[in-house]
Amino acid sequence: MARRYDPERRQRIIDAAIRVAGEKGIGGLSHRSVAAEADVPLGSTTYHFKTLDELLVAALRQANEGFAKAVEGSAVLEAPRSRLAAGLAAVLGEWLAGDRTGVELEYELYLAALRRPALRPVAAEWCAGLAAGLACRTDPVTARALVALMDGICLQVLLTDAVYEEGYARDMLARVIDGAPGEDADGAAADRPGERGAPGT
Secondary structure (H helix, E strand, O other): OOOOOOOOHHHHHHHHHHHHHHHHOHHHOOHHHHHHHHOOOHHHHHHHOOOHHHHHHHHHHHHOHHHHHHHHHOOOOOOOHHHHHHHHHHHHHHHHHOOHHHHHHHHHHHHHHHOOHHHHHHHHHHHHHHHHHHHOOOOHHHHHHHHHHHHHHHHHHHHHOOOOOHHHHHHHHHHHHHOOOOEOOOOOEOOOOOOOOOOOO
16 A cells, blocks of 8 residues: 655654654654654654664754744844854853753753764754854854853753852853853943942042
8 A cells, every 4th residue: 555645744753853852852752752742653764764863863963943033033132243152151141941841851851962973964054053153243263162151051050959049140151252251231341249339530
Protein backbone atom coordinates (compact mmCIF):
# COMPACT_ATOMS: atom_id res chain seq x y z
CA MET A 1 0.00 0.00 0.00
CA ALA A 2 1.32 3.46 -0.91
CA ARG A 3 2.47 5.69 1.94
CA ARG A 4 -0.16 8.32 2.79
CA TYR A 5 1.11 11.79 1.95
CA ASP A 6 1.37 13.75 5.17
CA PRO A 7 3.60 16.82 4.73
CA GLU A 8 3.07 17.94 8.33
CA ARG A 9 4.07 14.66 9.94
CA ARG A 10 7.74 15.52 10.36
CA GLN A 11 6.85 18.76 12.13
CA ARG A 12 4.33 16.97 14.37
CA ILE A 13 7.06 14.54 15.39
CA ILE A 14 9.41 17.41 16.30
CA ASP A 15 6.65 19.15 18.28
CA ALA A 16 5.90 15.88 20.06
CA ALA A 17 9.60 15.39 20.91
CA ILE A 18 9.67 18.84 22.50
CA ARG A 19 6.56 18.04 24.56
CA VAL A 20 7.97 14.70 25.71
CA ALA A 21 11.30 16.29 26.66
CA GLY A 22 9.42 19.04 28.51
CA GLU A 23 7.38 16.55 30.52
CA LYS A 24 9.92 13.77 31.10
CA GLY A 25 13.29 15.31 30.37
CA ILE A 26 15.65 14.16 27.67
CA GLY A 27 16.03 10.83 29.46
CA GLY A 28 12.38 10.09 28.66
CA LEU A 29 12.83 10.76 24.96
CA SER A 30 12.73 7.78 22.60
CA HIS A 31 11.35 7.04 19.17
CA ARG A 32 8.56 5.07 20.83
CA SER A 33 7.57 7.79 23.33
CA VAL A 34 7.59 10.43 20.61
CA ALA A 35 5.56 8.28 18.22
CA ALA A 36 2.94 7.78 20.93
CA GLU A 37 2.82 11.51 21.70
CA ALA A 38 2.58 12.43 18.01
CA ASP A 39 -0.01 9.68 17.39
CA VAL A 40 1.97 8.29 14.46
CA PRO A 41 3.36 4.80 13.78
CA LEU A 42 6.76 4.07 15.28
CA GLY A 43 8.10 3.60 11.77
CA SER A 44 7.28 7.23 10.97
CA THR A 45 9.67 8.55 13.60
CA THR A 46 12.52 6.33 12.40
CA TYR A 47 11.73 7.20 8.78
CA HIS A 48 12.13 10.93 9.39
CA PHE A 49 14.81 10.63 12.11
CA LYS A 50 16.95 7.54 11.82
CA THR A 51 18.66 8.13 15.18
CA LEU A 52 17.63 9.75 18.41
CA ASP A 53 20.40 12.32 17.94
CA GLU A 54 18.83 13.41 14.64
CA LEU A 55 15.53 13.95 16.44
CA LEU A 56 17.26 15.86 19.24
CA VAL A 57 19.02 18.08 16.72
CA ALA A 58 15.69 19.02 15.15
CA ALA A 59 14.11 19.62 18.56
CA LEU A 60 17.05 21.74 19.75
CA ARG A 61 17.04 23.81 16.57
CA GLN A 62 13.35 24.61 17.08
CA ALA A 63 13.55 25.14 20.85
CA ASN A 64 16.54 27.43 20.46
CA GLU A 65 14.38 29.96 18.65
CA GLY A 66 12.81 31.11 21.94
CA PHE A 67 15.17 33.83 23.14
CA ALA A 68 16.28 34.78 19.63
CA LYS A 69 12.63 35.42 18.70
CA ALA A 70 12.16 37.46 21.88
CA VAL A 71 15.08 39.69 20.87
CA GLU A 72 13.92 39.97 17.26
CA GLY A 73 10.37 40.72 18.37
CA SER A 74 11.50 43.62 20.54
CA ALA A 75 12.81 46.99 19.43
CA VAL A 76 16.13 46.50 21.22
CA LEU A 77 18.22 46.09 18.06
CA GLU A 78 16.80 49.34 16.65
CA ALA A 79 17.25 51.34 19.84
CA PRO A 80 20.18 53.78 20.29
CA ARG A 81 23.42 52.12 21.40
CA SER A 82 23.09 53.89 24.75
CA ARG A 83 19.88 51.90 25.37
CA LEU A 84 21.19 48.52 24.23
CA ALA A 85 22.14 47.25 27.70
CA ALA A 86 18.81 48.30 29.22
CA GLY A 87 16.90 46.82 26.30
CA LEU A 88 18.67 43.46 26.45
CA ALA A 89 18.24 43.24 30.22
CA ALA A 90 14.50 43.94 29.85
CA VAL A 91 14.04 41.33 27.11
CA LEU A 92 15.98 38.77 29.18
CA GLY A 93 13.71 39.45 32.16
CA GLU A 94 10.54 39.12 30.09
CA TRP A 95 11.78 35.86 28.58
CA LEU A 96 12.68 34.34 31.96
CA ALA A 97 9.34 35.44 33.41
CA GLY A 98 7.39 33.89 30.54
CA ASP A 99 6.89 30.18 29.86
CA ARG A 100 9.38 28.79 32.37
CA THR A 101 8.92 25.23 31.12
CA GLY A 102 9.89 26.34 27.63
CA VAL A 103 12.92 28.26 28.92
CA GLU A 104 14.12 25.28 30.98
CA LEU A 105 13.60 22.92 28.06
CA GLU A 106 15.58 25.20 25.76
CA TYR A 107 18.52 25.06 28.15
CA GLU A 108 18.15 21.35 28.84
CA LEU A 109 18.44 20.63 25.14
CA TYR A 110 21.25 23.16 24.82
CA LEU A 111 23.24 21.58 27.67
CA ALA A 112 22.65 18.09 26.27
CA ALA A 113 25.39 19.00 23.79
CA LEU A 114 27.87 18.34 26.60
CA ARG A 115 27.22 14.59 26.23
CA ARG A 116 25.96 14.48 22.65
CA PRO A 117 28.50 15.88 20.16
CA ALA A 118 25.86 15.82 17.39
CA LEU A 119 24.07 18.68 19.17
CA ARG A 120 27.10 20.96 19.43
CA PRO A 121 26.83 22.51 15.96
CA VAL A 122 23.23 23.49 16.70
CA ALA A 123 24.20 25.01 20.05
CA ALA A 124 26.94 26.93 18.23
CA GLU A 125 24.39 28.11 15.63
CA TRP A 126 22.29 29.64 18.41
CA CYS A 127 25.25 31.55 19.83
CA ALA A 128 26.45 32.65 16.40
CA GLY A 129 23.00 33.76 15.26
CA LEU A 130 22.36 35.90 18.32
CA ALA A 131 25.88 37.34 18.18
CA ALA A 132 25.42 38.27 14.52
CA GLY A 133 22.39 40.38 15.36
CA LEU A 134 24.16 42.11 18.24
CA ALA A 135 27.31 42.70 16.16
CA CYS A 136 25.30 45.10 14.00
CA ARG A 137 24.96 47.33 17.07
CA THR A 138 28.41 46.76 18.58
CA ASP A 139 31.20 44.68 17.01
CA PRO A 140 31.75 40.91 16.63
CA VAL A 141 33.96 40.50 19.73
CA THR A 142 31.66 42.53 21.99
CA ALA A 143 28.64 40.69 20.61
CA ARG A 144 30.14 37.31 21.53
CA ALA A 145 30.88 38.59 25.03
CA LEU A 146 27.29 39.81 25.42
CA VAL A 147 25.93 36.40 24.40
CA ALA A 148 28.25 34.65 26.87
CA LEU A 149 27.20 37.01 29.67
CA MET A 150 23.47 36.59 29.02
CA ASP A 151 23.97 32.83 28.78
CA GLY A 152 25.70 32.81 32.17
CA ILE A 153 23.03 34.94 33.83
CA CYS A 154 20.30 32.66 32.52
CA LEU A 155 22.10 29.55 33.75
CA GLN A 156 22.54 31.04 37.23
CA VAL A 157 18.86 31.93 37.45
CA LEU A 158 17.71 28.51 36.21
CA LEU A 159 20.17 26.35 38.13
CA THR A 160 20.13 28.15 41.47
CA ASP A 161 16.52 29.36 41.57
CA ALA A 162 17.89 32.87 41.96
CA VAL A 163 15.70 35.87 41.28
CA TYR A 164 16.55 37.62 38.04
CA GLU A 165 17.90 41.09 38.80
CA GLU A 166 17.32 43.29 35.79
CA GLY A 167 19.38 46.17 37.20
CA TYR A 168 22.39 43.93 37.74
CA ALA A 169 22.08 42.44 34.26
CA ARG A 170 21.75 45.92 32.74
CA ASP A 171 24.88 47.20 34.51
CA MET A 172 26.97 44.15 33.58
CA LEU A 173 25.84 44.32 29.95
CA ALA A 174 26.68 48.03 29.88
CA ARG A 175 30.19 47.31 31.17
CA VAL A 176 30.71 44.88 28.31
CA ILE A 177 29.33 47.31 25.73
CA ASP A 178 31.24 50.40 26.68
CA GLY A 179 32.25 50.29 30.35
CA ALA A 180 29.46 52.70 31.29
CA PRO A 181 26.74 52.11 33.89
CA GLY A 182 23.41 50.90 32.53
CA GLU A 183 20.59 53.35 32.10
CA ASP A 184 17.26 53.44 33.88
CA ALA A 185 13.92 53.56 32.12
CA ASP A 186 14.17 57.36 31.75
CA GLY A 187 17.58 57.14 30.06
CA ALA A 188 19.51 58.45 33.07
CA ALA A 189 22.59 56.70 34.40
CA ALA A 190 21.66 54.20 37.10
CA ASP A 191 22.94 55.00 40.61
CA ARG A 192 25.15 52.47 42.33
CA PRO A 193 26.15 52.38 45.97
CA GLY A 194 28.95 54.86 46.54
CA GLU A 195 28.49 56.49 43.13
CA ARG A 196 25.80 59.07 43.90
CA GLY A 197 26.88 62.67 43.42
CA ALA A 198 27.53 64.78 46.46
CA PRO A 199 24.70 67.11 47.53
CA GLY A 200 24.60 70.16 45.34
CA THR A 201 26.75 68.62 42.56
